[in-house]
Amino acid sequence: MNDNNLGFLIANLPEDVEKLVDSGEFEKANKLIDIYLQRNISGALKERLNFERYRMEILKKEYIYDFEMALKMLQEQIKDFEVEELERLKEERYADWININGKVMFHKRFLENIPKTHPSMKERLINKPQENEEARKLQESIIKEIIEKGEKSYFIHLKTGIKFKKGKGRLNETVRVHLPIPQKARQIKNIKILNTSHIPKFISPETYPQRTIYFEEKLKEEESFTVEYSYENHVKYIDLDYNKVLDRQPNFYTSEWPPQIVFTPFLKDLAREIVKDEKNQLKKARKIYDYITQNVIYSYVRPYVSIINIPEYAAYNLKGDCGVQALLFITLCRIVGIPAKWQSGLYVDPYSISPHDWAQFYVEPFGWCFADLSFGGSSLRKQNEERWNFYFGNLDPFRMVANSEFHYNFYPPKHFLRLDPYDNQIGEAEYFDKAIDRDDFEIIMEKIEIREI
Numbered sequence: 001m002n003d004n005n006l007g008f009l010i011a012n013l014p015e016d017v018e019k020l021v022d023s024g025e026f027e028k029a030n031k032l033i034d035i036y037l038q039r040n041i042s043g044a045l046k047e048r049l050n051f052e053r054y055r056m057e058i059l060k061k062e063y064i065y066d067f068e069m070a071l072k073m074l075q076e077q078i079k080d081f082e083v084e085e086l087e088r089l090k091e092e093r094y095a096d097w098i099n100i101n102g103k104v105m106f107h108k109r110f111l112e113n114i115p116k117t118h119p120s121m122k123e124r125l126i127n128k129p130q131e132n133e134e135a136r137k138l139q140e141s142i143i144k145e146i147i148e149k150g151e152k153s154y155f156i157h158l159k160t161g162i163k164f165k166k167g168k169g170r171l172n173e174t175v176r177v178h179l180p181i182p183q184k185a186r187q188i189k190n191i192k193i194l195n196t197s198h199i200p201k202f203i204s205p206e207t208y209p210q211r212t213i214y215f216e217e218k219l220k221e222e223e224s225f226t227v228e229y230s231y232e233n234h235v236k237y238i239d240l241d242y243n244k245v246l247d248r249q250p251n252f253y254t255s256e257w258p259p260q261i262v263f264t265p266f267l268k269d270l271a272r273e274i275v276k277d278e279k280n281q282l283k284k285a286r287k288i289y290d291y292i293t294q295n296v297i298y299s300y301v302r303p304y305v306s307i308i309n310i311p312e313y314a315a316y317n318l319k320g321d322c323g324v325q326a327l328l329f330i331t332l333c334r335i336v337g338i339p340a341k342w343q344s345g346l347y348v349d350p351y352s353i354s355p356h357d358w359a360q361f362y363v364e365p366f367g368w369c370f371a372d373l374s375f376g377g378s379s380l381r382k383q384n385e386e387r388w389n390f391y392f393g394n395l396d397p398f399r400m401v402a403n404s405e406f407h408y409n410f411y412p413p414k415h416f417l418r419l420d421p422y423d424n425q426i427g428e429a430e431y432f433d434k435a436i437d438r439d440d441f442e443i444i445m446e447k448i449e450i451r452e453i
Contacts, residue, residue, distance in 0.1 A: 285392075
């Protein structure tokens, strides 16, 4: 598929195609799509049908374990696990599954998800994961200092990129690589590109909504494309006070942004149910934050490109990862007239580095504030009320911000549909004639220096 514009997702599938896809009859669905594509249908519906073919292929790659294999994996990891328990986990949707051509297939990360979403299963793990106590203590002490002293700053130096796996690249062919790099944001300053594996073809401006460094090179065996950069993260504590909220509020960032930030009847009803007759903008935002952190459980999900409506996915299933939760917050805020937008990149502290997403919302006189739904929800479940309250309005200084908009083209744009059309945290690559699959490369994320300033 070409282009990164997914506006056609607002078009519904024909009813008979949708029934076949939902029941997992992918082969029959493909045959029926062939029939529809021969008819005089709209351009948007043609794109939607072709996309559904692509989406079914993604689902087949994501849901890879049959019932017997899933049971075996669980019995190896969870003490005294019985077959009836898997049936129950499946029925109660703790184990993510779909039907594919008449067979129940579980998601490739279902085993990681079950202890996250089902507390009793976590207690029965044979090999319990050890929480990094030092990282937890650092985060809590940093939050206390930010609240008490009003600010905190860190210098962060990273090396990130991708490395092509042995035997996976088309050697001596031109490859185009887009890697995320820090953008100028409210908390990000003094960005420096220190080193690159190749001479970049282009570096997008510091304020570009999805900032990247772009390479175009003849591919060699097991070649790495990397960028080394540093930046400063300066966070100032925002002491939110409901009594200081102004009556007059702006209306920017309150519109729909299809195909994901869409005000569906279900989401509009949910937003009204959450905020009721509240008029104070800050209180409305807090009600939405509380609803999500109290009800939506953190869960790994399949690629965003395979989820037709991400906010509804979160609201219906009451589960989702950091980005799914952030997008539900943004959409609900916009529905009730609160400006809200995206921010994402990496979470990086002295102990770890990983992709992460969160949200921003705007209330006068405070301006842009932050909301980290997944960190907030995790804090609440660990009964840490101070941290739960902190992540409504504020952030820690351990962020690399690469993206400030959701579903935005690169500059220069990628020609073929991105692996993640909506966000960019690890990078994308393509040849002149086709996209490059995620299985063809490894991710490079290295911490070089992290220090307080």
